Amino acid sequence: MSPTAAPSKRLPKAERREQLLETAMTIVREQGTDALTLGYLAERAGVSKPIAYEHFGTRSGLLIALYRQIDERQAATLAQDFERTSKRLADVAVLMGDSYMSCFRTAGPECHAIFAALKGDEEMERVQRDMTQGYVRMYRDLLAPYSKVGDAELLRRCVAIIGAGEALSREMSLGRIEETQAAATLANLIAGLVARA
Known part of the structure; x- marks a missing residue:
């Protein structure tokens, strides 16, 4: 997590996935697909990296989910x-x-x-x-x-x-x-x- 990101509250798995997808789409919109990594997604969403990896596995998995x-x-x-x-x-x-x-x-x-x-x-x-x-x-x-x-x-x-x-x-x-x-x-x-x- 980035030092400026507030800790994210615990969400049910489906809601967390939706939040991560919305954040990922924002990253793509603002910075392009090259900026989208699971680590950066976790940072922007205010969650730990393992949570992003648990939902999507790989960067390709995240892009496919989007x-x-x-x-x-x-x-x-x-x-x-x-x-x-x-x-x-x-x-x-x-x-x-x-x-x-x-x-x-x-x-x-x-x-x-x-x-x-x-x-x-x-x-x-x-x-x-x-x-x-x-x-x-x-x-x-x-x-x-x-x-x-x-x-x-x-x-x-x-x-x-x-x-x-x-x-x-x-x-x-x-x-x-x-x-x-x-x-x-x-x-x-x-x-x-x-x-x-």
Whole structure:
């Protein structure tokens, strides 16, 4: 602990993990991913190093936990929004485009920085594959009622949608395109891919 950090009160494990993740995201936002180590996280959070290591194991484990948190928030937001939207393809496509870009706006450029810091990490490659497969299935389920193609082709088109969303969100986070433009382009792509036989 740093001499200036006040001792942290004892929290239940889940709350402590959430506090550590919030602190880690603040570090990434303020100083970049290079500054994020488990030791520095512990210092900033006002806990001992063993507590940070107990929660994440390694720096990669911490970065992966941050990436998963962003992903879980995106999935939850999309599911909630889908419940409230009309069930027409155009509306669903707009919802998906808006939700995708909103996630990256709220996560900020930190999301791409976290992913970049994990490039080449074997565990992250596995996590990324699992997350992508989860989104492919989620998108397929959302879009299946409107699809004019079989399940296998719809799955491949959902892979393309996710790839396009990644590219558009990266351009948006770099300030090269506006969020509304990125969301509209993704929505148009979704509607076109799903409606086309």
